[in-house]
Amino acid sequence: MTPAGAALPAGISLRRRLVWQFLVLSLLLVVALFFTVRFAAERASRASQDAVLGAAVISVGDGIRAVDDGLELDLPHATFSMLGAMGQERIFYSLAIGSRLVTGYEGLPPPPEVPGDLSPVFWSADYRASRLRLAAITRRVLLDNRMAEIVVVLGQTRYGQAAIARDTARSAVWIGLGFLLLAVPVALFAARAVIRPVDRLAAAVTRRGPQDLRPVRDPTPRELVPLVGALNGFIARLRGALQLAETFIFEAAHRIRTPLSLVRNEAEMALAETSDEATRQRLRRMVRAIGESSRSANQILDHAMVLYRSDQFAAAPFDLAALTASVLRAVAPLAEMRDIEIAAQGLDRPCPLHGDERMIEVALRNILDNALKYSASEGRITLRLYQADGMAHLSVQDAGRGLAKGDSDLTGRFRRGSNVGDVVGSGLGLTIVREVAAAHGGSFDLRPGPEKGACATLSLALP
Ligand SMILES: Nc1ncnc2c1ncn2[C@@H]1O[C@H](COP(=O)(O)OP(=O)(O)O)[C@@H](O)[C@H]1O
Ligand SMILES: [Mg+2]
Known part of the structure; x- marks a missing residue:
């Protein structure tokens, strides 16, 4: 009998795999969340700040006036302080007619297209080692009886905006990581719930006789x-x-x-x-x-x-003493034929056991068959049934040829002693006895007798 599911090579664990997949997926989601939030925050704050920048460039444009001896610019301070309100931003401006700078910073990046006079043009560019967001509009002014087109450019660093977008994205990551932490027990629970029917099925199959x-x-x-x-x-x-x-x-x-x-x-x-x-x-x-x-x-x-x-295996109660007596009766003619005397002890009182009577009977027959076979004629066989240490022991001792030196484990399949070549046999008898003993959780032992011959002992657990 082999114990159920003894040494199956265990492969991957489904439960572990499920949990890992869940966690890796969650981690990917957190990373995706970080970039999405950052992108969205950047876009939203840029749009709102562009609106402020656009309003500012228009109000700077509105501050341009033509006077008798040229142009006058009224820099609207409120507008500038509004632009800087987001943080420590730097602000640049320039007024130019064609390629001639009228006032403001020199060399500001030019607009990518000619701006109109109502809606400003926006763009981003580098200036003096800073990244700027710029807006421009065109103002038409009557100068020396001619219409002059003045391009007003207003630029602004966006350190504050970048910082806000970063902070927002970082909070999103913390929230995501919090969810990830919550996800671990959830993943474990989910994996267990998925595996449970498998376990239940395995238990149901294992429980069967x-x-x-x-x-x-x-x-x-x-x-x-x-x-x-x-x-x-x-x-x-x-x-x-x-x-x-x-x-x-x-x-x-x-x-x-x-x-x-x-x-x-x-x-x-x-x-x-x-x-x-x-x-x-x-x-x-x-x-x-x-x-x-x-x-x-x-x-x-x-x-x-x-x-x-x-x-x-179908075990039932039976009496070993009675069974032994009946097997002895069956082999009696054989013993008589060879003038062998069988002395039995301990069969007068019952020895109740729990097991497969047919199998024990076969084992007994094989033990007695050997004792008779390997005894000399007119020999004597002593059979003893006794109980000790919670076991019933049945020993069969003969005075025959005994075991040859060097023969070990004669219970193997088709194993025969080296001193029995002249006696017919198949080498299966003791294999049967050993298997019967094992099926009953008992044991079998064959050793040399005290003086000569051999002593075979079958031990079975008492109920
Ligand atoms: N009572 C005995 N006396 C001497 N040798 C024995 C005895 N019982 C078993 N053996 C040895 O154990 C061997 C295996 O026994 P068994 O499996 O019954 O095979 P078989 O009897 O067919 O040879 C025998 O060949 C013999 O050498
Ligand atoms: Mg035999």
Whole structure:
């Protein structure tokens, strides 16, 4: 029996992946929020400041008047202080007719197009190592009886505006990071909620006993339906295979054992009736071969049966003392034939156990079969049933050839001792015993006897 889901290689964790995806996405959103807010804040404040700058350049234009000996400019101070109100901004202006500077700063960047006289033209340019936002309009003035076009340019640094946009964007990032912090528990919770149906399904499947081969009908999330469908397909196939194995084991037992013993009987009868020595020899060889093959067929079938039943383990209460007595009765004729005496101790009081009686019976038969097989004729076998340390121990001690030195772990499949070449055997007997013990959570031990022979002990837990 293998423990369910023992050593599956665990791949990526879905839960961790979900949380990471959620967090990375949130982080991207925070970065996007920063740039969006910064862009929007910059645009909004530029538009409002452009309006102020436009109004200012118009009011500067309005302050130009033609007087007798030329032009007079009334610089509107209120306008200038309004422009500087946003922060420590620097302000530049110039009045020019054509390419001739009338007054103001020299070399201010020219407008990209000729400005009209009502709506100002706006542009940005570098001047004296500062980034300026500029506005310009054209004023028409009658000068020396001629219409002169005066271009008024007003420029302003925008340090304050940039700082405000930066601050706004920074607050947006802090808010975003706050949300991110909130998002962590939310992501964990969401991931758990997504995984929970999977866990529930796994628990439902794990809870089943080994005999429960009904299809899985627990509520399943839609995405897992294909998986559960495949699982149910597997279960159905397993059920089919088990049924096949069961049929095979029980049918084969029936159809191989019976004809073999029939053939053997016939051969033995023929042997008794024949006096021709050559034929008798041949018949004797035949009887021996049939005996060997019936023995190994039996063991192979027993082994298959034990494997099948340990997988479908169905435990029930039974009395080990009574079972042992009945197995002893079954092997008695064989022992008698070889003049072997079997002494049993401890079978007079019941020894209630919990397990698969059929399997234990097969194990006992194999232990006794070995003890008889490897005993000399007229030998003695001592069987003891006793309880100690919460276990029932059944020891079978013979006075036969014993174990050869250097033979270790004789319970392996098809493993036989190095001193038993002259005795027929398949090497499956102790494998069966070991598997029966393991299926019952017990143990089996084979060691040399105190003087000679071997001592086999089967230990099973008491209920
Ligand atoms: N009572 C015993 N006395 C001596 N050797 C034994 C005894 N029981 C088991 N063995 C050794 O253990 C080996 C494995 O036993 P088993 O699996 O029953 O195979 P088989 O009996 O078919 O050889 C035997 O071949 C034998 O060498
Ligand atoms: Mg054997």
